Amino acid sequence: MISTTGQAAGLLSIRNLRKSFGTNLVLDDVSLDVQQGECVVLIGASGSGKSTLLRCVNLLEVVDDGVIELAGADITDPRVNADQVRSRVGIVFQAFNLFPHLTVLQNVTLSPIKVHGLPRAEAETRARAMLERVGLSDKATAKPDELSGGQQQRVAIARALVNSPVLMLLDEVTSALDPELVGEVLSLLRELKDEGMTMLIATHEMGFAKQVADTVCFLDGGRLLEVGPPSQVLEDPEQPRTRQFLARIIEAGRL
CATH class of the missing domain: 3.40.50.300 (P-loop containing nucleotide triphosphate hydrolases)
Incomplete structure (x- = not known):
């Protein structure tokens, strides 16, 4: 080792x-x-x-x-x-894991609102700033299936970054x-x-x-x-x- x-x-x-699954x-x-x-x-x-x-x-x-x-x-x-x-700790997987029925903005604001209790207006302000950071500010109202795979993955990264993590895990x-x-x-x-x-x-x-x-x-x-x-x-x-x-x-x- x-x-x-x-x-x-x-x-x-x-x-x-150490971690095992069964034997x-x-x-x-x-x-x-x-x-x-x-x-x-x-x-x-x-x-x-x-x-x-x-x-x-x-x-x-x-x-x-x-x-x-x-x-x-x-x-x-x-x-x-x-x-x-x-x-x-933000984590991003190889599967984008975006909610298909939600817009890009709704996907990125879901955790700040539901988990962290941020007011919707504040969460949306943060989310829009993060979408601009990853080059997708014009896709806020789009649904995931309207985006390319690369764009969807960048949305997933924005979703992980919006809570200002100290560590990012990318799989x-x-x-x-x-x-x-x-x-x-x-x-x-x-x-x-x-x-x-x-x-x-x-x-x-x-x-x-x-x-x-x-x-x-x-x-x-x-x-x-x-x-x-x-x-x-x-x-x-x-x-x-x-x-x-x-x-x-x-x-x-x-x-």
Whole structure:
């Protein structure tokens, strides 16, 4: 196991995390720190545990063992209010998960109004500002099925950002997009990185990881095998399994 335990505790600190589904051990003693303003990218084959790790951080899954701390507070404590944690941690999935019967503006204001109790006028003001931020201010009254996949994903990102999270989790957010739409979403993530947003991203986009990540983490079989800067993990990996994985990525023309 590779751990970043030697670093100073970050905004997000994961220690000895274990998670199983039945007899299937999905996360095996994972330890990792994410510093304020850092972009950490998770890579690995499908089934390696990337999505489960993100879901544990957002408390969508109950961990079996280990501790997750956010800004020094143990969010895996059973007494923690999960909704309060999720108000500080935005998550975006590969499926856009927009409500098809609601407009773009209604999708983005739903959480501020229903969960956080903001007055509708204030929620709409925030939502319109966020839609302008992601380049969709002219789509506020559109329904999701009137948008391209890339536009829908940007709405999903706006919905996650509208509550001003301290941490963004992004799970294969380009996997459901046509190739020509991938660039617009990755461009938005680069901008968020430049603005100092702390992000933990699971992706198969190796080129994006190479360009944007501060740290790349390779997971395999639920274990964190290799952690380091993109230049080391992607170009000169130490672990044979990492080299094998990247060789297949290169063969497929994805790095």
